[in-house]
Amino acid sequence: MVSIASSGRGGRSSAVAGIGVDARRRARRRTAVLAPLLVLALAASIVVATTIGSADLAVGDVLRGILSHLGLGANPLDPLRDGIVWGLRVPRVLTAAAVGAGLAIAGAVMQALTRNQLADPYLLGLSSGASLGAVTVILLGVAVALPAAAFGGALLALAATLGLAGALGAITPTRTVLAGVAVSSLAGAATSFAIFWSSEQDSYREILGWLLGSLAGARWSAVGIAGVAVLVIGIPLLLSGRILDAFSFGDTTAASLGIGVQRTRWLLLGATALLTGALVAVSGSIGFVGLVLPHAVRLVVGPGHRTLLPLSALVGATFLIWADTLARSVFAPRELPVGIVTALIGAPVFALLLARRRSEA
């Protein structure tokens, strides 16, 4: 266990540095095969997941219903069934795809920037800050839309973390993580206090769903928020692979490769945090996607960020679509918060990864 965390830097750089020409070629060949397959899998998942749900709707009707909204043909569904497909399922599946892709990108970037294998998108106090914002709205009935409050909370937490890290001197990975811990603890305590003090009757259930991460409230507005965040912030991050590769060798190497280390780190941390904040705002803090999936993808295609980032995004989107489909259909008509499902699947996968790392070390 100890070796896993502390060998993060050395282990990763030697993995990059030690990769042979053959291995690199093999990884590239794998990527060439995998990329189109993953794109197909994502597209197929979006279509198939919309045909699954507790309401017993014919697959053909669902698909024709969706096509009709895209301007093709007549809608065979009555307004209620159409509400199920176009008002509930489709926005939920698309939100899952956007959130899954965004979390995977944010996680991979965060792991590279902090050179920390256990980094996840919520590292800088973001989820605690967002939770505090959300809980404040749910419990105190503050007249602000919940996503706005969560986003605001995440940004405040980020500002506090970066401000604290900056006040300590240059923003190094360790300082950033430490500052994030301080901010997380504080926001976590404030959240717990708010819940403990004012939670009435069954409002805890709503909060619990939010803290565990849930896509049950995903409507078209959520698709908009998560989709825009992924397009505007996630895609530019995808293109930062070369810079992240340099970062994973250490600040000195990155600087010698001509990268303005401080400025770039600020910029990337800020962008990742904005992306995460937007995602948390619509889904709560869904665990494990941003932590585990980049590792899983890295094991298959190697640590180069130019392939790692886009493939992680594809896998993340597909994974979260299916996790959420399970969450809403396995115990239908009852629902689980999707965070439970991602953790149920994610935890064993993560354990396997850890075991594998250990045997390699």
Add this chain to the structure above:
Amino acid sequence: MRPRTLISPTSARAPRTPRRRILTAAALAPTAGLAVIALLAGCSASAAPADSASTGASGSTSAKAVTLDNCGFDETIATPPKRVITVKSTSTEMMLALGVGDRIVGTAFQDGAVPSKWKAEAPKRNDVSDQMPSPESVLDLEPDLVYSGWESAFSADAAGTRAELHKLGIASYVQPAACRSQGAPAKLSFDDVFGEIDEAGRIFGVEPTATKLVAAQKKQLAGIHRDDRGLTALWYSSGTDTPYVGAGTGAPEMVLEAAGLTNVAADVKQTWASLGWESIVDADPDVIVLIDADWNTAKSKIAQLEANPATANLAAVKQHRYITLPFAASEAGVRSVEAVDSVATQLAKLKLG
């Protein structure tokens, strides 16, 4: 050095690998909120299955001592309690209905104001706590009985465990319909509810009052018109993203059935459950029963139903076929018959089709 002082609680643990310590703390911080939630969650899941069939008191009417198997806890109540702390409204209301409201020395976790019919008898309200009381606040009032509508009141972080209270000579009693740890019946019935009233009558030494009350309630229940239009209903308790609804085995199902309604969540073998909107939209209930509470009003639920494009098309929403019930009457107890009466009366006024 400087960062270390920032997180003294974690660095106090000191050992070798600083990074790992940091990560542990980072991983733990977000779960703090969950832990609190879990505590609160334990307090709820309210009127869970009853085992009142098995709670029959063995004490006869002549002997004062009442021996009970209450939620699997053996409790002997030697003399009728004179100083009672009630937790949740159902227990307070039971005592008021039995005319022993003057024995209440403190209340906790009440769900709302006492109904006007009991206003006169209601004790000057002495709120021990808005939520679960602490053991110390309970002991401070020197009660001889803590009477709770939720079993979760009897835990170390609430009013105290039943064994602890017992050692101090304080009896504890849970409304049998809210028993969870043991003897949950497959499905709550009005026989269970009447059994509770009889049992409470024995505990407080007012059997004749209880017998009269049960007879009156049976008569009232028998007189209620059962709707025969074959209508379906959703019992919408709370929740926005995942609605929390009355399911197939608890008080909601019992009340709906008695009013002649078919619960759309009847197949879910729970008292209450979190459902997905999809299954509810798919079921398209004829009427929606809205639970009205100060913290989650019927009005806010109507707004929610109308704002959500998927539920706005439900027949019940489009035609405003709503029935409202106060929260306290939605849990099993002395107001359950009144709840049926209220549902039936409101239902009869609704025009369908």
